[in-house]
Amino acid sequence: MSKVKDLYSFDPAEVTEPPRGLAPTLRRIGPGLILSASIVGSGELIATTTLGAEVGYVCLWVILLSCFIKPAIQAEIGRFSVSTGETGLAGFNKVPGPRAGVNWVVWGWVAMICMTRFQIGAMFGGVAQVLNQLVPIIPVNVFVILLLGVTLLLLLGGGYERIEGLATIKVALFTMLTFLAALLLMRHPEDFSWKALEEGLAFKLPPGGFTTAVAVFGITGVGASELFMYPYWCVEKGYARFAGKRDGTSSWRNRALGWIQVMHVDILASMVIYTIATIAFYLLGAGILHTRGLNPGDKGNMIPVLSNMYTQTLGSWALPLFYLGAIATLYGTIFAATAAESRVAADLCRLLGRFDPGDYTTRIRYRKIFVWILTCISAGLYLMVQSPVSMVKAGGVAQAAMLPPIAIAALYLRYRQLPKEVRPKPWITVGLWIASLTTIALMGYYAVLLVTQK
Numbered sequence: 296m297s298k299v300k301d302l303y304s305f306d307p308a309e310v311t312e313p314p315r316g317l318a319p320t321l322r323r324i325g326p327g328l329i330l331s332a333s334i335v336g337s338g339e340l341i342a343t344t345t346l347g348a349e350v351g352y353v354c355l356w357v358i359l360l361s362c363f364i365k366p367a368i369q370a371e372i373g374r375f376s377v378s379t380g381e382t383g384l385a386g387f388n389k390v391p392g393p394r395a396g397v398n399w400v401v402w403g404w405v406a407m408i409c410m411t412r413f414q415i416g417a418m419f420g421g422v423a424q425v426l427n428q429l430v431p432i433i434p435v436n437v438f439v440i441l442l443l444g445v446t447l448l449l450l451l452g453g454g455y456e457r458i459e460g461l462a463t464i465k466v467a468l469f470t471m472l473t474f475l476a477a478l479l480l481m482r483h484p485e486d487f488s489w490k491a492l493e494e495g496l497a498f499k500l501p502p503g504g505f506t507t508a509v510a511v512f513g514i515t516g517v518g519a520s521e522l523f524m525y526p527y528w529c530v531e532k533g534y535a536r537f538a539g540k541r542d543g544t545s546s547w548r549n550r551a552l553g554w555i556q557v558m559h560v561d562i563l564a565s566m567v568i569y570t571i572a573t574i575a576f577y578l579l580g581a582g583i584l585h586t587r588g589l590n591p592g593d594k595g596n597m598i599p600v601l602s603n604m605y606t607q608t609l610g611s612w613a614l615p616l617f618y619l620g621a622i623a624t625l626y627g628t629i630f631a632a633t634a635a636e637s638r639v640a641a642d643l644c645r646l647l648g649r650f651d652p653g654d655y656t657t658r659i660r661y662r663k664i665f666v667w668i669l670t671c672i673s674a675g676l677y678l679m680v681q682s683p684v685s686m687v688k689a690g691g692v693a694q695a696a697m698l699p700p701i702a703i704a705a706l707y708l709r710y711r712q713l714p715k716e717v718r719p720k721p722w723i724t725v726g727l728w729i730a731s732l733t734t735i736a737l738m739g740y741y742a743v744l745l746v747t748q749k
Contacts, residue, residue, distance in 0.1 A: 301655035302531045310539040313553025326528035327565025333631040334569045339576040341687045346507045347580025348590045355495025358577050362516035362570040367730035369517045371705045376526035378551050378717045380535040383526030384642045390704045396647050407697045414690025416676035417683035421625040424598040443674040450666045470572045477575035479608040486582040510691025519694035524635035548716040579604035637665040702731035
């Protein structure tokens with residue numbers, strides 16, 4: 296029996312020079328595509344469209360801000376992992392503050408993941424509702440149980456390559472369909488106007504959509520959970536192993552900076568994909584659902600309402616395509632998010648001393664245990680709550696609350712833990728500060744509004 300390759304340890308044989316030129320670089324990207332599979336799911340298809348349905352175009356600025364500022368924080372966390380070979384959770388665990396085995400930031404992740412089980416549970420419910428529309432004779436709850444079994448089968452036997460391949464296909468298909476529907480929306484003057492779009496950039500936050508707006512900011516773009524996930528996919532893709540262990544030489548510095556550059560291209564490519572998809576989903580929610588007084592709501596109403604975004608723009612023939620795309624999108628979130636979160640959870644056990652850093656076999660065993668735990672809890676929550684929109688909002692608010700600690704941690708890594716040879720250029724550091732301060736200020740503003748509204 297061949298030994299399982301340790302993706303989290305350095306091997307001198309794997310040291311590789313970074314690619315030169317755009318085409319070779321694009322062939323090396325991938326972590327961001329997996330992240331996009333997680334992003335273009337509950338946040339976009341459910342939360343973003345629900346926000347558009349509730350308030351119309353007025354919160355477009357929330358969508359754009361969410362997509363554009365968080366990649367600066369993502370890049371700094373990724374830079375730390377690529378240059379040190381350490382995982383994201385290990386980096387966050389270095390931040391000063393209260394500790395109980397691990398520090399406050401790591402325990403914050405644990406609290407957030409407990410709440411995002413509701414979000415993933417909503418994905419189980421969403422896919423099951425679509426399948427129930429196609430095969431009404433089979434109840435939604437039965438489909439949830441069947442999906443649970445399929446998910447366990449795929450995740451327990453899948454490595455990085457399988458996850459990346461499925462994620463790429465899923466993101467490409469539904470993003471193109473949604474973008475086409477949004478383009479056709481612009482041909483409907485009763486549903487779309489450039490004046491309404493301009494009003495959506497006025498930095499207004501209607502009281503009626505407050506909770507949804509907070510959830511959308513937490514989920515869309517690179518959400519808090521994805522910021523924790525991304526370094527793990529970078530490590531498994533091999534960026535840190537290709538750069539090699541830090542040895543103080545100029546050769547290592549050049550390799551590390553080269554692979555960090557590949558990571559930046561990966562982040563940029565994924566940002567373009569999920570930003571286009573997110574804006575398209577929001578426009579469809581605001582233009583189609585809001586103008587008709589439709590809201591995805593809860594229970595079994597969500598999928599029939601959301602289907603209007605495609606049938607009203609593309610025509611009734613698009614309904615089967617919507618069903619197919621919704622299944623791919625929502626299930627892709629279950630698949631990609633659980634795959635990543637089980638890796639982070641296994642790493643938490645390592646940080647708590649449950650196994651040695653070099654014991655990759657035990658790491659995999661813990662990962663598989665958490666696949667079972669996370670997947671079963673998520674499906675079970677849907678069976679108990681059966682309210683996808685509310686479940687997504689709960690997970691989104693939890694992610695939004697975690698964004699300020701992540702921003703603080705990213706700044707700490709930049710100034711206290713990052714090898715001096717690969718510190719970013721000044722303009723990148725300025726971007727990190729702007730992103731971090733904006734995130735902290737915005738979430739603080741949300742918290743004040745929440746208190747004053749009560």
